[in-house]
Amino acid sequence: MxxxxxxxxxxxxxxxxxxxxxxxxxxxxxxxxxxxxxxxxxxxxxxxxxxxxxxxxxxxxxxxxxxxxxxxxxxxxxxxxxxxxxxxxxxxxxxxxxxxxxxxxxxxxxxxxxxxxxxxxxxxxxxxxxxxxxxxxxxxxxxxxxxxxxxxxxxxxxxxxxxxxxxxxxxxxxxxxxxxxxxxxxxxxxxxxxxxxxxxxxxxGRGRSSAPSVLRRFRARWHLAWSERYVARKYGLPEPGRAVVWLNMAKAFGYGLAFKREKMFAHLGSVAGAQAWARGETALAQEGLEDAAETAP
CATH class of the missing domain: 3.90.550.10 (Spore Coat Polysaccharide Biosynthesis Protein SpsA; Chain A)
Known part of the structure; x- marks a missing residue:
C-alpha cells in the first residue's frame, strides 16, 4: 500500500x-x-x-x-x-x-x-x-x-x-x-x-506558497543574497563581488524614484543580505533561530 x-x-x-x-x-x-x-x-x-x-x-x-x-x-x-x-x-x-x-x-x-x-x-x-x-x-x-x-x-x-x-x-x-x-x-x-x-x-503555482507582501519580498531577497554567498564558500566557488552590491543599490535607488516599492525593497533586501554576510552574520541569527526551540509542545 x-x-x-x-x-x-x-x-x-x-x-x-x-x-x-x-x-x-x-x-x-x-x-x-x-x-x-x-x-x-x-x-x-x-x-x-x-x-x-x-x-x-x-x-x-x-x-x-x-x-x-x-x-x-x-x-x-x-x-x-x-x-x-x-x-x-x-x-x-x-x-x-x-x-x-x-x-x-x-x-x-x-x-x-x-x-x-x-x-x-x-x-x-x-x-x-x-x-x-x-x-x-x-x-x-x-x-x-x-x-x-x-x-x-x-x-x-x-x-x-x-x-x-x-x-x-x-x-x-x-x-x-x-x-x-x-x-x-x-x-x-x-x-x-x-x-x-x-x-x-x-x-x-510558483510563488503562491505564502501571501505576497513588500516585506516578504525584502526578506526573501535578503536570504537569496546570503545563501548564494554561503553555498559559494561551502563549495570553494567565487563569491559575488562588491560590484553586485553596488548594482543592487543603484537599482533600489532607481525604483525608489519611480515609486516602484516592491522592486525597490527587493533590491534593498539583496544589498542587506550581502552586507550581513560580509559582517559574518548568519541566516539563523537574522531569523532569531540560533537558540530558539523549534516546535510547540
Whole structure:
C-alpha cells in the first residue's frame, strides 16, 4: 500500500489559500501527510488538521529546509514526498514515481514533470553549484522520457528517507534558497542519481506558497543574497563581488524614484543580505533561530 511506503511532507507558512487543493490531491493518492507549519498567522494549521494531516507546529518560522528536516525525521516510511503547498500532484503521479524508484534503484531522489500555470514545464537548467560545462545559456531541452538530471526542483521530490537522513538532510544553516541545490549536489557527490520521471506530473503555482507582501519580498531577497554567498564558500566557488552590491543599490535607488516599492525593497533586501554576510552574520541569527526551540509542545 502507498500509505505504508510514502509520507508527504508539506511545509506551510501562511499558505491557507493554496493548501486545501494541495492536501486534497495528496489524499487522493493515498499517502500519509505531515504538515510542518512555520508559525502561520492564517488558518493553515486548522485546514491541515481538518484535512486529516498530522500537524507539527513550529513556534517560529524555521525556513524551508529545516522544517522539512523536522517532518522527514517524524516520518517512518521508506520514502518521503516533499511537496510545496502551492503544488497539486496529478492523479497517479505518486505511483509513477514509486515505479521509477524501482526501475532506478541507484536514484536518491526523483521528481515529476512540473507544469507551471502558463503550461511551461519547469526544469532548472543552471545553478551556481553546477559544473561549468552544464551552465550553458538558453533553455534546457525538455526530456521526452525519464532522464537523469544534475538538479531537481525542491517543489516536489520523492526521496529515499534513509539516504536523506544519511546525508544529514537539508543544510540546517540555510534558512531559504539553495537548500535544494545543495542537497542535489551532495546526493550526486555521494553517488545517488537524480531522476526526472516523465510519466509523473504535478501542477505548480510558483510563488503562491505564502501571501505576497513588500516585506516578504525584502526578506526573501535578503536570504537569496546570503545563501548564494554561503553555498559559494561551502563549495570553494567565487563569491559575488562588491560590484553586485553596488548594482543592487543603484537599482533600489532607481525604483525608489519611480515609486516602484516592491522592486525597490527587493533590491534593498539583496544589498542587506550581502552586507550581513560580509559582517559574518548568519541566516539563523537574522531569523532569531540560533537558540530558539523549534516546535510547540
Amino acid at each position: 502507498i500509505a505504508d511506503t510514502v509520507t508527504a511532507i508539506v511545509v506551510t507558512h501562511d499558505s491557507a489559500e493554496v493548501l486545501p487543493a494541495c492536501l486534497d490531491a495528496l489524499a487522493s493518492e493515498g499517502v500519509r501527510i505531515i504538515v510542518v507549519d512555520n508559525a502561520s498567522t492564517d488558518d493553515s494549521r486548522d485546514i491541515a488538521q481538518a484535512k486529516g494531516a498530522r500537524v507539527i507546529a513550529n513556534v517560529l518560522n524555521q525556513g524551508y529546509g529545516r522544517a522539512n528536516n523536522c517532518g522527514i525525521a517524524a516520518a517512518d516510511t521508506p520514502f518521503v514526498l516533499i511537496v510545496n503547498p502551492d503544488l497539486e500532484i496529478a492523479p497517479g503521479a505518486v505511483g509513477e514515481l514509486l515505479a521509477a524508484a524501482q526501475r532506478y534503484p541507484e536514484a536518491g531522489m526523483l521528481a515529476p514533470r512540473i507544469v507551471e500555470p502558463s503550461g511551461r514545464i519547469f526544469l532548472q537548467p543552471r545553478s551556481l553549484l553546477s559544473p561549468p560545462h552544464l551552465n550553458r545559456a538558453g533553455a534546457m531541452a525538455i526530456p521526452e522520457g525519464d532522464a537523469c538530471l544534475p538538479f531537481l526542483s525542491g517543489a516536489c521530490l520523492l526521496v529515499k528517507r534513509e539516504v536523506f537522513l544519511a546525508l544529514g538532510g537539508f543544510d540546517p544553516s540555510i534558512f531559504l534558497f539553495y537548500e535544494d541545490d545543495d542537497l542535489c549536489r551532495r546526493m550526486r557527490d555521494a553517488g545517488h542519481g537524480l531522476v526526472h520521471v516523465h510519466a509523473a506530473q504535478a501542477r505548480h
